[in-house]
Amino acid sequence: MTTELKPVMNADELLKHWQGHRRLTRRTIDAFPEDKLFQFSVGGMRPFADMAFEFINMAMPIVNGVSSGKWEKYVGEKPTTKADLLRLWDEQTAAIDEAFPKIPAHRFAETDTAFGFYTNTGTGMFEYAIDNEIHHRGQGYVYLRALAIEPPHFWERE
Amino acid sequence: MTTELKPVMNADELLKHWQGHRRLTRRTIDAFPEDKLFQFSVGGMRPFADMAFEFINMAMPIVNGVSSGKWEKYVGEKPTTKADLLRLWDEQTAAIDEAFPKIPAHRFAETDTAFGFYTNTGTGMFEYAIDNEIHHRGQGYVYLRALAIEPPHFWERE
Numbered sequence: 305m306t307t308e309l310k311p312v313m314n315a316d317e318l319l320k321h322w323q324g325h326r327r328l329t330r331r332t333i334d335a336f337p338e339d340k341l342f343q344f345s346v347g348g349m350r351p352f353a354d355m356a357f358e359f360i361n362m363a364m365p366i367v368n369g370v371s372s373g374k375w376e377k378y379v380g381e382k383p384t385t386k387a388d389l390l391r392l393w394d395e396q397t398a399a400i401d402e403a404f405p406k407i408p409a410h411r412f413a414e415t416d417t418a419f420g421f422y423t424n425t426g427t428g429m430f431e432y433a434i435d436n437e438i439h440h441r442g443q444g445y446v447y448l449r450a451l452a453i454e455p456p457h458f459w460e461r462e
Numbered sequence: 463m464t465t466e467l468k469p470v471m472n473a474d475e476l477l478k479h480w481q482g483h484r485r486l487t488r489r490t491i492d493a494f495p496e497d498k499l500f501q502f503s504v505g506g507m508r509p510f511a512d513m514a515f516e517f518i519n520m521a522m523p524i525v526n527g528v529s530s531g532k533w534e535k536y537v538g539e540k541p542t543t544k545a546d547l548l549r550l551w552d553e554q555t556a557a558i559d560e561a562f563p564k565i566p567a568h569r570f571a572e573t574d575t576a577f578g579f580y581t582n583t584g585t586g587m588f589e590y591a592i593d594n595e596i597h598h599r600g601q602g603y604v605y606l607r608a609l610a611i612e613p614p615h616f617w618e619r620e
Contacts (some may be wrong), residue, residue: 309567310473310474310565310567311469312475312476312570312584312585312588313469313470313476314468315470316468317470317471318470321589346604346608347606347608348607349604360470368567384536386552407468413470426470426472428543429472430470431479435483437614438596438600439596439597439599439600439603439616440598441597442597443601443604445597445601446504446507446604447581447604448505449504449505449506450504450507458597459590460605
């Protein structure tokens with residue numbers, strides 16, 4: 305028996321899934337006190353603001369790269385306040401919602417090499433971006449717990 | 463412009479994606495010293511063995527539930543040694559590989575209620591299981607870093 309021909313997700317659902325995670329990540333950023341967001345960490349790891357800025361660095365460049373085949377790095381300074389980080393986050397949310405639906409259908413299954421070193425299908429690249437965000441956000445939850453702050457509910461995505 | 467009709471993933475790819483994550487989780491379990499796996503934590507959270515056992519509790523019950531519509535809890539004791547946990551993990555890997563391809567195509571898009579309280583599509587339930595595993599495994603990475611142990615490479619899934 306093969307599973308080859310059972311479609312399980314379309315682009316609209318993938319975008320919805322991603323933006324659901326991004327809403328949760330936004331709440332996680334917001335749960336940190338300003339100073340802890342930029343300074344606190346456990347085990348010598350990065351502060352959560354650095355992780356959040358990594359997500360921003362990946363998101364639109366991957367949307368644009370999968371869409372066009374042109375891989376251009378994110379250009380912009382890392383925000384230095386929570387308010388600026390959240391403002392940039394929200395701008396990216398709108399930019400993703402605008403650009404993602406325009407990705408040509410064939411690009412999701414097509415294999416490409418992002419930024420000269422990361423080879424995957426279009427879908428695989430989005431999965432990697434989402435999984436990377438979940439992975440590091442989970443680490444942000446440990447930071448919050450270590451700070452005795454209740455993290456947002458993992459299952460809430462609206 | 464709508465993305466509705468762009469398929470981005472089939473069941474075979476979803477299974478491969480999940481098992482790739484499960485291989486990484488297995489390496490994460492294995493990276494812990496025996497005693498730390500069952501006892502160490504940060505911020506009052508659970509030890510990583512408890513998180514790993516949670517993944518086991520979710521995996522096959524969700525495969526079986528999405529497949530059949532029958533939602534039956536995992537039955538089995540929590541392993542008390544790393545060797546036993548890894549053995550159980552490998553049994554589950556084989557069980558998933560055996561059962562997942564038999565899931566009827568229509569069940570991925572169908573909405574169901576798992577265990578009497580969790581309503582989602584079949585695909586959504588698998589996404590939740592995978593995302594939950596990534597989330598808590600990321601927390602296990604912080605435990606490892608706090609123990610000065612290098613975690614496995616996040617991007618390696620083979």
